[in-house]
Amino acid sequence: MRTFPVKMPSGTRYWTVIGDDLLVMSEADAYLRHLRFGRDAAESTTKTYAGAIALYLAWCAATGQDWRAAAGRMPAFVLWLRHCSLPGTTRGSATTTVRGPRRINCVLAGVRGFLTFAVDHDDAPRAVLAHLYELANSQDLPAEARGEDGVWRLRLKARHRVPAINRRPDRASDDDFLALLRACLSARDRLLVILLARAGLRRGELVGLRREDVHFLLDSSSLGCTFPGAHLHVVRRQNINGAWAKSRHSRIVPVDSLVVQAHDQYFTERARNDAARESDFVFVNLFRAPIGAPMTPAAVNELLAAASHRAELNPAVHPHALRHGFASNVLDAGGSIDEVQELLGHASISSSQVYLHPAPQRLRDAVERVAHHSTPASR
Incomplete structure (x- = not known):
């Protein structure tokens, strides 16, 4: 079989x-x-x-x-x-x-x-x-x-289930993210890494993006969209490259200026390739056949594995580790769990809790606040 x-x-x-x-x-x-x-x-x-x-x-x-x-x-x-x-x-x-x-x-x-x-x-x-x-x-x-x-x-x-040790999923650190960026060989690869780390996209959502999903204008009302600022639309649809958005419901993910800048650099690079210019997919093959075809989810893993090797990161950073890092960074910056749930596209808030990896300094600050609150001088 x-x-x-x-x-x-x-x-x-x-x-x-x-x-x-x-x-x-x-x-x-x-x-x-x-x-x-x-x-x-x-x-x-x-x-x-x-x-x-x-x-x-x-x-x-x-x-x-x-x-x-x-x-x-x-x-x-x-x-x-x-x-x-x-x-x-x-x-x-x-x-x-x-x-x-x-x-x-x-x-x-x-x-x-x-x-x-x-x-x-x-x-x-x-x-x-x-x-x-x-x-x-x-x-x-x-x-x-x-x-x-x-x-x-x-x-x-x-009835039948093998006991497994529940280990906290890996979180890519900011240093890992920067090391990957330095190891990228093209503007396309840099945008891909940035969107994983700064927008928390799944790999299937990433390579399933279409150009119509990218709303980086200051005012997107001309596109029929009233969401403020630069953002992406994550849409579940059938894709010829096997990409798939896990959530049945579309969502909007705001992005920062770093993403917009990386996007512009990539499309300047992409415009030099006639075979890639007409594709509606955001991420396409530029350096191996078939040129211009949409990248596959497996290609994302290969790209990160190669970049991790060049950056001498061991173990290699996988796509979901960057997503975990994004969720944790939102919370470290003062975001709430419901904001993380919406940004990651989780139907249940309990799913978002799996992604929480408080930074060591945030844990230290939490203990310090308790100590400060409980001292006689603070009363």
Whole structure:
């Protein structure tokens, strides 16, 4: 079993699962098409889930099990995921860990979704659900996930999940940001790094920007926009480069003069390239084929990895670390959590809290304020 990209006549792509005979696994394909077109998931999501389903089906084939009945042996599948690297193998070294807890949990989530969908569409028996979930109540959920009314509710809780250590996501420091800027080889690359660090865009939002989304005029009313000052519109739409805005709702992100200046320098550079001049995408290939084609999300990672190497940053800075740095800088400068939520495009404020990385000086100032407030002289 392996994953395979499918391009629809409309140009929209999703990933499916095919066997060694090159035939599509119909039940998996139905689920993945539902994700892409029924639930409006990103192409990258279908790729991840297709990979998870392919691993599950490969394990079923290697162990001689029907994929429906194998749902009752999930602990064995978890052990296989941890120690077996090749889809066709049934055993690996007990001392070698091939996949970590986070990767295994991601695979399990995809498999649960696939099997649940199969049950819902009568492709698998109802008994499968009992192997995947147990009844639990909402009391073990975080407070923000229980609902505002506080009513006790039953819910389905996944039976199989590998414990993982929750580490705070990386935050790119201001020094990292400056080092990356110095290591950039073009005006385009500088604008890309600046927008990640000074606007907090996701990589899919970044390379999905169109020229019509850039409102850098002092007065944008001529464009039918009343938002004051220079800003970007982040819009969810289908893109030929696989870029995808995660939020279903469009948002406006204000930008500062550094972004505007970097944008002008980039478009001066871009105007020298005839193949790139006509593209509606903001970020296009200038230095490798196909010239003028929109950059892909994967190209953003490659660019940052190369710049990090030139800047001698170890580990390399990834796009989301710059987004984390942006959110933390907004708070360090006195911004509020609801402002961060709006700027990052989060539907829930609890999602924004994951991005908070108070600077050491801000933590020091907080302690100093408490100490000053509690001393007798301050009363």
